[in-house]
Amino acid sequence: xxxxxxxxxxxxxxxxxxxxxxxxSQTQPGMTGMPAMQSSAAQETSKADFTLRIAPVAVExxxxxxxxxxxxxxxxxxxxxxxxxxxxxxxxxxxETDVPELVHxxxxxxxxxxxxxxxxxTPMVPPRGRIRYQFTPRPAGTRWYHTHTMAGSDLHRGxxxxxxxxxMIESANNPGNYDQEVFLALREWEPFFNPExxxxxxxxxxxxxxxxxxxxxxxxxxxxxxxxxxxINDKALGSGEPIRVRQGQRVLMHFLNASAxxxxxxxxxxxxxxxVALDGNPVPKPQFVEAIDMGPAERVDAIVEMNxxxxxxxxxxxxxxxxxxxxxxxxxxxxxxxxxxxxxxxSPWDYTFFGSAGTQPVPxxxxxxxxxxxxxxxxxxxxxxxxxxxxxxxxxxxxxxxARHRLVFRNRxxxxxxxxxxxxSFELVEINGKATAGVMKDTVVVPGxxxxxxxxxxxxxxxxxxxCHIQQHMDYGFRAxxxxx
Ligand SMILES: [Cu+2]
Numbered sequence: 001x002x003x004x005x006x007x008x009x010x011x012x013x014x015x016x017x018x019x020x021x022x023x024x025s026q027t028q029p030g031m032t033g034m035p036a037m038q039s040s041a042a043q044e045t046s047k048a049d050f051t052l053r054i055a056p057v058a059v060e061x062x063x064x065x066x067x068x069x070x071x072x073x074x075x076x077x078x079x080x081x082x083x084x085x086x087x088x089x090x091x092x093x094x095x096e097t098d099v100p101e102l103v104h105x106x107x108x109x110x111x112x113x114x115x116x117x118x119x120x121x122t123p124m125v126p127p128r129g130r131i132r133y134q135f136t137p138r139p140a141g142t143r144w145y146h147t148h149t150m151a152g153s154d155l156h157r158g159x160x161x162x163x164x165x166x167x168m169i170e171s172a173n174n175p176g177n178y179d180q181e182v183f184l185a186l187r188e189w190e191p192f193f194n195p196e197x198x199x200x201x202x203x204x205x206x207x208x209x210x211x212x213x214x215x216x217x218x219x220x221x222x223x224x225x226x227x228x229x230x231x232i233n234d235k236a237l238g239s240g241e242p243i244r245v246r247q248g249q250r251v252l253m254h255f256l257n258a259s260a261x262x263x264x265x266x267x268x269x270x271x272x273x274x275x276v277a278l279d280g281n282p283v284p285k286p287q288f289v290e291a292i293d294m295g296p297a298e299r300v301d302a303i304v305e306m307n308x309x310x311x312x313x314x315x316x317x318x319x320x321x322x323x324x325x326x327x328x329x330x331x332x333x334x335x336x337x338x339x340x341x342x343x344x345x346x347s348p349w350d351y352t353f354f355g356s357a358g359t360q361p362v363p364x365x366x367x368x369x370x371x372x373x374x375x376x377x378x379x380x381x382x383x384x385x386x387x388x389x390x391x392x393x394x395x396x397x398x399x400x401x402x403a404r405h406r407l408v409f410r411n412r413x414x415x416x417x418x419x420x421x422x423x424x425s426f427e428l429v430e431i432n433g434k435a436t437a438g439v440m441k442d443t444v445v446v447p448g449x450x451x452x453x454x455x456x457x458x459x460x461x462x463x464x465x466x467x468c469h470i471q472q473h474m475d476y477g478f479r480a481x482x483x484x485x
Pocket of ligand 1: 416417418468469470473474478
């Protein structure tokens with residue numbers, strides 16, 4: 001070990017000690033069996049089941065377009081983590097950057113202290129420091145992990161970086177009727193502040209607009225985020241390896257919209273997707289569709305039967321995004337044609353298509369949540385309110401242990417928002433007046449001027465963050481904290 005190595009090591013150790021103290025004060029010794037973070041003393045004696053190293057990484061979208069960002073373990077997306085439902089794990093998170101970080105385990109039912117959210121009082125991973133997370137992963141399904149820091153006006157932080165990856169929670173009784181499994185994360189790169197709103201969600205706003213106010217706020221809007229490059233995983237369309245398939249194969253595709261802000265529609269011409277799970281949760285009716293809509297943070301699991309030999313482009317239906325890189329080739333064996341793209345029909349995406357006809361029990365309480373945009377004007381950032389107030393609210397929203405809460409999301413803005421509830425999942429009750437049952441999600445896109453109603457059974461005591469998963473909206477007010485009574 002040379003002197004420089006030694007200095008580096010010494011520095012890390014010192015910060016670790018500070019971090020350990022912080023952790024010791026926030027965990028509750030004596031409550032055995034409770035998932036918690038361990039002190040650094042424990043870290044020295046055992047190797048964690050998983051290690052995530054947060055550090056700068058170069059992403060080679062094409063041989064000539066290389067992005068510098070922050071990622072996990074030198075790759076973007078980070079490694080696919082596979083955990084067994086109900087089996088406790090330890091994860092060491094080593095922060096090799098100069099800023100505090102957080103790793104959030106999206107879609108898991110975890111205690112607030114390990115959820116990876118500052119508002120819920122999860123400790124930050126200190127700069128050049130480390131933290132050990134210990135938790136019992138559940139429920140089974142396609143989850144993901146990502147940073148949960150604020151970005152504000154810094155487009156090199158938070159969800160704008162490469163800090164995301166798939167997290168598969170495997171159940172003991174997984175049928176697994178497929179020949180090949182692929183992981184596909186949709187991404188934009190090189191963000192910039194854009195005075196023109198990028199509108200990718202016209203389809204989402206084609207609905208009945210039950211929440212459209214009589215008088216619209218016509219003040220000019222502030223800056224939104226646009227992007228210059230696009231990819232699926234770490235490659236732009238045409239670079240990297242195609243997905244190689246054979247006729248008759250059933251391919252299980254795990255899609256994740258890892259965007260910081262964009263709703264997306266994707267399609268694979270010549271094929272249909274059989275949707276088997278939304279946000280990792282099996283749907284009551286696994287229906288076939290020609291295109292998939294996904295807001296930021298949403299996951300879709302789909303089976304595609306390979307029955308149309310050729311070379312096809314699986315990609316975003318928006319020409320700019322697809323031609324800019326958001327696509328991947330599906331290549332049948334022994335095919336040498338040009339890759340083909342055909343735009344899918346404009347059938348609207350509808351969560352209720354995958355639901356059942358049942359109804360939910362009468363809720364114990366109803367919580368109305370109204371979302372509005374405060375347009376800031378040219379050169380500034382818009383802000384967002386929940387029930388008239390930007391985060392933080394004077395009082396948290398309150399959940400009662402064991403009770404069924406009906407949350408009514410009223411979107412009084414023209415944008416479609418992916419609304420995420422931490423540490424819980426919820427059942428979709430209706431969207432824009434269309435009733436459904438059995439569709440369990442953790443993120444729901446509420447169309448422009450639209451309404452979604454969801455039922456949440458409160459069974460995860462502790463602070464719980466609710467927010468729009470568009471980074472800029474979250475950073476500028478679109479958040480609310482729930483606590484248990
Ligand atoms: Cu939003």
